[in-house]
Amino acid sequence: MSLLTDRVAMITGGGRGIGEASARRLAEYGAKVILADMDLEAAQRVADSINAEGGDARALEFNVAEFDAIPAKVAKARELFGRIDILVNVAGITGSTPIDAITLDSWDRMMDIDLKSMFFVTQAVFAIMKEQRYGKLVHMSSLAALRGGRSSDASYACAKAGILNLSKCFALSGAPYHITSNAICPGNILTPMGRTLSWSKVDPKTYIPMGRYGTAEDVANAVLFYASDLSDYITGDFMNVNGGLYM
Numbered sequence: 001m002s003l004l005t006d007r008v009a010m011i012t013g014g015g016r017g018i019g020e021a022s023a024r025r026l027a028e029y030g031a032k033v034i035l036a037d038m039d040l041e042a043a044q045r046v047a048d049s050i051n052a053e054g055g056d057a058r059a060l061e062f063n064v065a066e067f068d069a070i071p072a073k074v075a076k077a078r079e080l081f082g083r084i085d086i087l088v089n090v091a092g093i094t095g096s097t098p099i100d101a102i103t104l105d106s107w108d109r110m111m112d113i114d115l116k117s118m119f120f121v122t123q124a125v126f127a128i129m130k131e132q133r134y135g136k137l138v139h140m141s142s143l144a145a146l147r148g149g150r151s152s153d154a155s156y157a158c159a160k161a162g163i164l165n166l167s168k169c170f171a172l173s174g175a176p177y178h179i180t181s182n183a184i185c186p187g188n189i190l191t192p193m194g195r196t197l198s199w200s201k202v203d204p205k206t207y208i209p210m211g212r213y214g215t216a217e218d219v220a221n222a223v224l225f226y227a228s229d230l231s232d233y234i235t236g237d238f239m240n241v242n243g244g245l246y247m
């Protein structure tokens, strides 16, 4: 028996970066995983690789910002393995628009993709978890939620701060059903997204106490903890994964 044997996990944004590493980590500990990503080819590549290593993975084309399609997509995800025990909300974008150049449209786009989608995907999965009387919700926030946007912009930081509260709201509603809800605040993580941000051009030894950027696997380890029963008495909380950058 492994930590997540018989558990089914859906990971949004599972096609690369933190989502991919999280899916691989959960699969390594026995979970069946659903890679839900708008980039189906990328999700399929990850699923094939997990299956080749003896895991059980499926790819699902899922654009989380197509709101009307969320209930049907979540229903389809459930059909793949018959249940959803773990939801890891990772899909998202970043932005680097200077504060005085943010427009109504750019603000709305960020809120739609990084916050609104996360609420409504979680709401749809939450209904399944309530039926099961079991669930683990893990939401990807950011260091920017705690200290404002620096490399990333204000709309991103505000969306990520909203995620911390979204997580608490599901924690409160989910507690009677044995559903926990927690968030993770990654610092500077060298993924395809991270490489587009200005911090990736700076020597990490000069500003990160641990002297290196984070890896997607560093974040995946925190996901594993919140996705497993090791965190059963922890809800409405968040974990920093930043090599000491928040101090």
Ligand SMILES: NC(=O)c1ccc[n+]([C@@H]2O[C@H](COP(=O)([O-])OP(=O)(O)OC[C@H]3O[C@@H](n4cnc5c(N)ncnc54)[C@H](O)[C@@H]3O)[C@@H](O)[C@H]2O)c1
Residues within 6 Å of the ligand: 012, 013, 014, 015, 016, 017, 018, 019, 036, 037, 038, 039, 042, 062, 063, 064, 065, 090, 091, 092, 093, 094, 113, 140, 141, 142, 143, 185, 186, 187, 188, 189, 190, 191, 192, 193, 194
């Ligand atoms: N990289 C960092 O330094 C860092 C720091 C803090 C928080 N985060 C957060 O972690 C999450 C993942 O970041 P990453 O660095 O792995 O990003 P990434 O850009 O490398 O990967 C994001 C994945 O999400 C998918 N995606 C994007 N929009 C989607 C949508 N509408 N529907 C479905 N899938 C979608 C992409 O196709 C991609 O596979 C994001 O929410 C990001 O804000 C990242």
